[in-house]
């Protein structure tokens with residue numbers, strides 16, 4: 282599962298011109314998604330350069346493995362995620378061969394569509410969406426605002442904290458987000474007030490798409506956990522900090538998170554990510570010993586991901602002035618305290634069944650380094666230190682017409698870098714009554 286093969290060869294090239302120098306979708310990536318062209322039903326595709334190859338069309342023409350083709354008939358990736366990993370690997374190899382062999386171009390060319398003319402959709406039916414809290418620097422920075430002497434919860438280094446979030450309000454990149462309304466309690470008041478959130482924030486997160494299913498009542502070992510990953514995406518877990526501060530005790534966030542979540546449309550598969558797995562060293566020598574179910578038999582605590590994450594903000598005034606997006610932060614995903622394998626092992630240790638198409642969010646990923654904070658709560662110190670933008674504007678939290686763009690690049694020495702694709706949304710005014 283975790284060894285590279287010919288599809289990861291950095292020298293491999295495709296006959297698709299736009300993919301050769303592509304920053305995100307070269308031949309080594311081959312991410313899966315659901316797209317539509319005007320007037321037609323959504324279907325499954327694969328990004329290659331600036332184009333999308335129609336997998337349903339290739340399957341109907343008999344160009345893909347016969348046991349994989351029936352999994353591509355639906356307008357969602359759940360059947361492929363439910364299949365054994367070997368079938369997803371076989372699909373990757375078949376696509377790689379079709380797109381690298383110039384002699385196969387005639388049979389594939391008719392199934393290529395310019396991505397710019399396609400609309401993307403949420404790639405799978407999300408049964409359950411669980412959001413973790415695996416970014417220790419986010420947990421520390423956020424906790425310090427409330428409890429400066431002891432910012433981390435007592436359980437933080439013993440278990441990957443998570444809560445069950447909302448799947449129905451997940452939208453693909455590009456769908457505008459409405460500012461939520463709700464209760465917030467001003468610090469000088471004993472009773473809450475009601476109205477539009479005044480502290481709308483984004484959260485930079487990595488998303489994990491789940492493959493396969495463990496029976497209810499059976500756990501997934503930390504050694505087997507990475508085998509339950511179908512792929513990765515970017516997640517913006519929009520958060521209303523004022524609503525959150527008032528509602529979150531004692532059962533965790535509710536309306537402050539459930540109003541909207543933006544995900545990037547492409548599933549960068551677990552197979553594509555193999556070159557970018559790296560040793561996980563986020564735990565310090567004096568951290569408490571882990572319970573055995575969170576420790577891999579190989580001695581470490583699982584694999585981290587070599588992914589560089591960035592966040593950009595564009596305001597209405599910046600657009601009018603023709604300014605480029607402003608980089609709010611940059612940092613590595615390897616700064617997460619918990620690995621994806623540990624999150625999955627913990628999620629199922631009580632016998633909870635994870636299903637194909639379930640989505641896990643990592644929690645806000647902040648870096649240990651300056652300029653690496655993954656949300657405005659941390660960047661602005663909850664409004665005490667607003668960001669000054671090149672347009673002269675100040676931002677503590679998001680204003681209407683602000684656009685947030687998350688990007689991610691996986692990189693490793695000796696391999697071709699790949700991207701996760703954009704996760705973008707604009708704040709489009711308040712929810713209607």
Ligand code: MN
Pocket residue numbers: 412413484486518642644645
């Ligand atoms: Mn979150």
